[in-house]
Amino acid sequence: IEVTQKLEEVIVIWIKQIRQVLVESEQIRREADDLGPSSELEYWKTRMSSFNSLLDEIKSSRVKKIISILQAARSKTLKQWKDLDGRITIAANEAKDNVRYLYTLDKFFGPLAKASPVMMEHVPSLMNTVCMIYCTSPYYNTSERMTSLLLKITNQMINTCKMYLCKG
Numbered sequence: 427i428e429v430t431q432k433l434e435e436v437i438v439i440w441i442k443q444i445r446q447v448l449v450e451s452e453q454i455r456r457e458a459d460d461l462g463p464s465s466e467l468e469y470w471k472t473r474m475s476s477f478n479s480l481l482d483e484i485k486s487s488r489v490k491k492i493i494s495i496l497q498a499a500r501s502k503t504l505k506q507w508k509d510l511d512g513r514i515t516i517a518a519n520e521a522k523d524n525v526r527y528l529y530t531l532d533k534f535f536g537p538l539a540k541a542s543p544v545m546m547e548h549v550p551s552l553m554n555t556v557c558m559i560y561c562t563s564p565y566y567n568t569s570e571r572m573t574s575l576l577l578k579i580t581n582q583m584i585n586t587c588k589m590y591l592c593k594g
Contacts, residue, residue, distance in 0.1 A: 430499040433492050437503045444510045447480065451517060455574075462582035464535045466575055467528040474521035481518050484511055520565040527559045527566055528575075538582050552579065 451473065496504055534552045560567050
């Protein structure tokens with residue numbers, strides 16, 4: 427029973443730490459007003475890396491051993507643990523999926539940044555790809571996510587036009 431108590435204390439600490447990570451990941455992002463679409467991809471790549479690392483830790487043999495001991499002892503802390511494990515898995519899957527979809531836009535980011543204001547040739551393909559993401563992504567098809575992405579694309583177009591005007 428003493429071993430079980432010690433292990434439960436460890437799990438409670440982990441639960442608090444994981445909850446903190448989840449709370450921080452769900453907070454509204456504060457970003458500069460002029461960020462381009464590449465920053466969206468970088469954000470999701472960083473988030474994917476963080477959640478994959480956390481998942482790797484949760485799935486490690488050390489953690490699995492502790493969980494199996496607590497399962498045998500019918501610990502009440504496991505309900506919270508399983509809930510958090512599921513939430514971390516969802517967050518990792520969302521980040522991975524969003525990175526995969528945003529990579530389909532990546533080929534437009536360079537030309538969009540380097541083009542002259544006559545960038546219109548890239549816009550129809552870019553918008554078709556954004557539409558495809560909206561229609562097929564299980565995570566990226568929210569108004570909030572699309573607004574953020576379209577704002578960054580617009581920012582890039584504006585920055586490209588400003589640079590063109592300043593050159594002349």
